[in-house]
């Protein structure tokens with residue numbers, strides 16, 4: 034069986050690794066349009082301990098370690114200080130991807146500067162059309178599997194599944210040397226809920242171990258103006274790099290495959306509800322994919338059946354997580370079962386901010402109670 038992966042982001046690389054580890058697949062090829070792995074960067078890199086457990090390379094790429102989150106509202110008033118049960122980390126995402134890529138290089142073929150321009154799904158085969166500079170296309174039989182990990186662009190998801198995320202914000206951030214770095218607590222992530230900086234989301238200021246501050250926001254409109262205003266707030270001495278991308282906030286669709294073409298990662302919203310964080314979910318789903326392939330692969334299923342079985346398990350996992358968080362959120366906000374919901378939320382193994390992007394003004398009233406439970 035041949036597996037072709039489109040996109041060497043975190044989803045594609047971790048999926049490749051888990052597939053290689055099954056020993057069922059003889060041939061793994063990854064196509065990546067960029068010239069190097071991990072670039073251009075877009076992710077803040079905030080992950081929980083779960084991610085480090087699943088991706089041990091990330092332990093060598095930690096930029097900061099946090100025990101607290103300070104929630105700041107309008108006029109810079111602190112609404113709450115949350116204490117995490119386990120440490121939260123900022124990782125250098127590009128470095129993690131490079132390390133994972135290095136480890137799989139002897140078992141997988143990673144072709145950078147190779148953009149997939151089209152996927153043609155026929156009755157018994159799939160044809161991958163590559164960009165002109167790579168000068169060839171790849172045909173796969175129905176024994177093989179194509180895994181699309183194209184990220185938030187969702188070009189093939191739109192074309193083949195008819196899916197694209199309706200809810201999203203644009204995230205923009207920078208790393209800078211800052212006059213206020215010394216006044217910040219090393220182990221605290223600062224989250225700002227102020228519509229001045231972010232219309233539908235929030236802003237973040239996160240100190241790194243290396244004397245640098247990562248500051249950013251998610252917004253729909255007036256991104257540049259808002260970002261300039263926010264950056265001024267941290268009194269920058271020198272801005273080192275500016276980066277960002279699309280943060281998805283929707284649920285994953287019911288169907289994430291067509292024949293033997295399976296979608297994973299941001300391409301089908303494998304993200305945490307409310308924050309759009311996808312790193313941990315990519316790691317969990319890659320593990321599930323590996324388990325499915327090693328369990329079902331030994332029955333000599335063809336790629337079409339295998340893709341369908343993997344898709345069922347993956348969607349079940351991601352959607353239950355997303356629905357679970359939504360339900361708890363609804364209970365917290367509206368129901369008399371708020372206390373039960375708060376307890377359940379604090380047992381959740383993912384860090385889920387309890388702020389809804391739409392109505393965080395109302396939520397501020399509950400935040401203290403929530404923070405107490407999270408501690």
Ligand SMILES: Cc1cc2nc3c(=O)[nH]c(=O)nc-3n(C[C@H](O)[C@H](O)[C@H](O)COP(=O)(O)OP(=O)(O)OC[C@H]3O[C@@H](n4cnc5c(N)ncnc54)[C@H](O)[C@@H]3O)c2cc1C
Pocket residue numbers: 039040041042043044045064065066067075076077078079080147148149150182183184185186203204205206276277278279280297298299300303304309310311312313315
């Ligand atoms: C501003 C911002 C901050 C974020 N912060 C966090 C955070 O703190 N924590 C967290 O968990 N998540 C965060 N996320 C979300 C996280 O980055 C994504 O969920 C994660 O990157 C998804 O991984 P992916 O591999 O699916 O997509 P990507 O990382 O986008 O990778 C997709 C890859 O596919 C390649 N590609 C695309 N199309 C083609 C093609 N046609 N041919 C060949 N190659 C192609 C791209 O070049 C890219 O390398 C953030 C996102 C943004 C935008």
